[in-house]
Amino acid sequence: LARCVRLERPGVTVGCLDLNTGEKGGAGMARMLKTVRTKREGLTEPEIVARETGEGGTELHVARLAEVTPDIQGALPDAFFRGEKTxxxxxxxxxxxxxxxxxxxxxxxxxxxxxxxxxxxxxxxxxxxxxxxxxxxxxxxxxxxxxxx
Missing domain, CATH: 3.30.160 (Double Stranded RNA Binding Domain)
Structure with missing residues (x-):
């Protein structure tokens, strides 16, 4: 929905923040929001995912395209395409x-x-x-x- 709003109403600023603390209650969420506010400084990303690191820290993740070349040659056994299969x-x-x-x-x-x-x-x-x-x-x-x- 937020993506549609950004496309259809360019003058409106809409962002999405995905938080998952693994804790019940608001204390963990409040702590994570405070960390996100500090770490987000300088980021202009409209969508951010925040996850706890396990050591009490918080990592921020943003969408990025990465060029990759998968190695499909080694993914299948050599004889996979052989035989009478269609x-x-x-x-x-x-x-x-x-x-x-x-x-x-x-x-x-x-x-x-x-x-x-x-x-x-x-x-x-x-x-x-x-x-x-x-x-x-x-x-x-x-x-x-x-x-x-």
């Missing part, structure tokens, strides 16, 4: 779905079922679909369906 990709005829399907084929998947509402590759993804369909070791089935219906 892998279903919802949104499989869009660019992202086709990139993912191609990656699965590169890992050894030999049966792919690509689901999409239109049943056709998006124009910019057509070359990826053609290349994937041309692979002899991969059977590609396209099914027109709406998984959200």
């Amino acid at each position: 892998f279903v990709v919802s949104g499989g005829m869009g660019a992202l779905g086709l990139y993912f399907a191609r990656w699965m084929a590169d890992q050894g998947a030999s049966h792919l079922a690509l689901l999409s509402r239109s049943g056709r590759a998006q124009e910019d993804a057509e070359p990826i679909f053609q290349a994937l369909s041309a692979r002899e070791a991969v059977q590609v089935a396209v099914r027109e369906c709406d998984v959200g219906a």
Whole structure:
């Protein structure tokens, strides 16, 4: 709700403070609020989460985006995509779905079922679909369906 107010009424200052002291009663909350007021000096964040550290202190957390590159290569056993399994990709005829399907084929998947509402590759993804369909070791089935219906 506060995010909507900030977007719809830019002249209104609205902030959110998430407090969790782990204590019942107001004493812990009052102590945490006092600490937050001191530590918040200079922060312009509209949303702050405050948590006790376990040593009687308080940590403040704010939202930040961090660029990460997950290591998905080691997340699955080497033989996961091998064998007679069929892998279903919802949104499989869009660019992202086709990139993912191609990656699965590169890992050894030999049966792919690509689901999409239109049943056709998006124009910019057509070359990826053609290349994937041309692979002899991969059977590609396209099914027109709406998984959200």
